[in-house]
Amino acid sequence: MDCAYFDARRCTSCALMGQPYARQLADKQRHAEDLLAPFDVPEWLPPVASTESNYRNKAKMVVAGTVDEPTIGILDADGHGIDLQACGICSPGHRAAFPPLARFITLARITPYDVTRRTGELKHLIVTESPDGELMVRFVVRSTEPVGRIRKHLPTLLAELPQTRVVTVNVLPEHKAALEGEHEIVLTDADTLPMRLNDVTMHLRPQSFFQTNTEIAAALYAEARDWIRGLAPDSAWDLYSGVGGFALHIADAGGADGPAVTGIETSVEAVASAELSRSDAALSRLRFATGDATAFAIAADAAPDLVIVNPPRRGIGGELSAWLEASDASHVLYSSCNVASLAKDLAAMPSLRPVRARVFDMFPQTTHFEVMVLLERVR
Structure with missing residues (x-):
């Protein structure tokens, strides 16, 4: 992709502008594999490419x-x-x-x-x-x-x-x-904007966060649902749930026998959006609540079978990593927009080993990307 603004140095926000997209994608894959090399990821699926332009929603x-x-x-x-x-x-x-x-x-x-x-x-x-x-x-x-x-x-x-x-x-x-x-x-x-991804409709309120790239967000959530369907968990948490993208996709992953899912998010607006989507979809085994992800986990009486985390760039941090390491959760699905903080968090959870990983290019023309890793507890 070429950009007249970038060429004239009027806007340089897209640091990779002008580089062949295939090279951008290969470099992101290489960077993710290099930083996660200490954890011996047994299966790297091919990276999910975006359209090069017109992608921001x-x-x-x-x-x-x-x-x-x-x-x-x-x-x-x-x-x-x-x-x-x-x-x-x-x-x-x-x-x-x-x-x-x-x-x-x-x-x-x-x-x-x-x-x-x-x-x-x-x-x-x-x-x-x-x-x-x-x-x-x-x-x-x-x-x-x-x-x-x-x-x-x-x-x-x-x-x-x-x-x-x-x-x-x-x-x-x-x-x-x-x-x-x-x-x-x-x-x-x-007062809400319906965002239809796959077979799920999310209702976006004005101050709610939503993934920037609709095409890649849909691919990310669909992939998460496929991975989780194979695990068949009875219960799951979606921590940092936002407007409920992961939770809404997996709540009916097994139909009426799908997992009981709880989504936790600090943003009141995002939780209101997620609750409206849950109500419209009539998902009785899904609930959302406002709260801090770490505080919610620490206060819980027991861990679910599966924990999904989709934190901001800083990662989940030492306290939640330690709780997950000591918990009985058999699987963790970690979606990260910063592979460096992901690597730091994985190092703090040695009992949870990668099963597979995949890069999702949420931000073409920049150095940023999303990577999703499925972790399984080693007994």
């Missing part, structure tokens, strides 16, 4: 410039806006939506935030596209001052972007390096 764009000529993209080193409306890793739906959104900013007179002067209102646009082409549009502003104008002119935006299902205003009053604030104002009747 979520665009997190900085708004700058002026109210009459806003930029949608990133900031340069001096705090000036760099417009990236034609970014090739964003979905075609994003690229089609950016010009109408820029016109709406002018129409509703939402002054872009000036980072250097600390003036203005609109900080970010966060646009998520579902597999069915529907959009969630979030305006991140400094105060509620522009909400009335956004609400007044919203019919114009919806007429120009009829695929928009959810529109919200997120309030981030502080001047800090953060994407969004805690306060969310929903302006549409719908």
